[in-house]
Amino acid sequence: MRRQGRTDMMSRRSMAVAGLVLCGLFVLTAAAFSAGGGAPDIIPRLTGADDPMGDIKAPPLDRPVTDDVRRMRNYPEQPPVIPHSIDGYQLTLGTNRCLSCHKREFTEGSGAPMISITHFMDRDGQVLSDVTPRRYFCTACHVQQTDARPLVPNMFRDAKDIGATQQ
Numbered sequence: 001m002r003r004q005g006r007t008d009m010m011s012r013r014s015m016a017v018a019g020l021v022l023c024g025l026f027v028l029t030a031a032a033f034s035a036g037g038g039a040p041d042i043i044p045r046l047t048g049a050d051d052p053m054g055d056i057k058a059p060p061l062d063r064p065v066t067d068d069v070r071r072m073r074n075y076p077e078q079p080p081v082i083p084h085s086i087d088g089y090q091l092t093l094g095t096n097r098c099l100s101c102h103k104r105e106f107t108e109g110s111g112a113p114m115i116s117i118t119h120f121m122d123r124d125g126q127v128l129s130d131v132t133p134r135r136y137f138c139t140a141c142h143v144q145q146t147d148a149r150p151l152v153p154n155m156f157r158d159a160k161d162i163g164a165t166q167q
């Protein structure tokens with residue numbers, strides 16, 4: 001019985017010490033904040049200053065880039081970006097508007113670059129005579145560009161500009 005009493009005392013004492021330490025920490029943090037001029041600034045939201053739950057008019061869509069200039073790829077295996085508008089192009093299970101120009105059989109008439117050989121390969125590397133199902137939904141990889149202002153600065157550096165250089 002006496003032993004149990006002692007343990008009780010000890011746990012009560014250690015709880016009091018823990019409480020004191022917590023209070024100390026709180027006072028220190030509060031002091032640090034007031035020294036720095038209050039709570040840290042909230043970083044501006046990417047969505048703008050409007051109330052996120054407010055009834056705000058949707059901004060107009062950005063204009064697609066339609067200059068027809070094929071863009072340089074940033075690394076060899078990048079899916080090239082689409083340099084023309086794809087507004088209203090149907091891309092469903094039954095209809096693929098993209099293939100009506102980019103399919104091998106239609107490229108002579110359309111002047112569009114043919115989908116590359118990888119688009120004919122199934123997952124075992126077997127080359128099929130038509131586009132492989134895993135490359136059917138073009139916009140899963142290829143994206144249109146717009147004149148939208150980037151939300152954050154782009155720090156991308158080309159692989160040729162970093163690492164070891166060849167003399």
Ligand code: HEC
Pocket residue numbers: 067068069070071079080081082083084086089091097098099100101102110111112113138139142
């Ligand atoms: C009316 C024909 C036509 C249709 C439909 C079409 N394209 Fe194109 N596409 C072209 C032509 C022509 C080019 C060559 C650049 C140019 O003239 O715009 C091109 C270029 C591209 C390129 C750039 C290739 C490169 O090497 O830079 C991609 C990617 C592309 N198209 C994807 C698509 C996708 C995805 C769709 C469907 C959403 C589509 N295209 C629908 C005609 C078409």
Ligand code: HEC
Pocket residue numbers: 076077078079080096098099102113114115116117118119131134135136137138139140141142
């Ligand atoms: C799973 C991702 C993926 C899908 C889906 C896909 N592509 Fe690609 N595409 C790529 C990649 C990666 C490249 C560049 C490397 C290569 O050729 O595989 C490319 C290259 C291309 C090129 C340039 C070919 C050349 O020789 O310069 C065209 C045009 C193209 N794709 C059109 C299409 C069209 C049209 C579709 C839909 C039928 C499509 N792609 C679906 C990933 C994809």
